[in-house]
Amino acid sequence: MQSVKLMQLLAAVLPLAHSAIAVVEQMFPSAGQGAKKLDAVVSLVESSLSTLGASVDQISALAPLLKGIISTFVGIMNVTGIFKKAGAPAPTEGVPGS
Numbered sequence: 001m002q003s004v005k006l007m008q009l010l011a012a013v014l015p016l017a018h019s020a021i022a023v024v025e026q027m028f029p030s031a032g033q034g035a036k037k038l039d040a041v042v043s044l045v046e047s048s049l050s051t052l053g054a055s056v057d058q059i060s061a062l063a064p065l066l067k068g069i070i071s072t073f074v075g076i077m078n079v080t081g082i083f084k085k086a087g088a089p090a091p092t093e094g095v096p097g098s
Helices: 003-027 034-051 056-079
Strands: none
Touching: 003 034, 003 056, 034 056
16 A cells, blocks of 8 residues: 555544544443444544545555554543443542542
8 A cells, every 4th residue: 555545544433433432432432342333433434534545455455553543542541531431430530529
């Protein structure tokens, strides 16, 4: 795959992955479903790339990168508290008596 085309597709993947992660997290909010969520996000991103005109070969070339990109986004969202773990105690900062 040409380097320029790969860079263009990677630029398209970032917002697609971010949006797909948010949608899938709303669909499957429970913890412990990471593999199912990852597969769903990868599928959504690949379908979106296909709709945008990426060929099967181009999508296949990006496939190894997708899981890493998605895992990085999810890791950042977990660390920053954007995604709350089910069953985790609610934050008590600023709550009287805590």
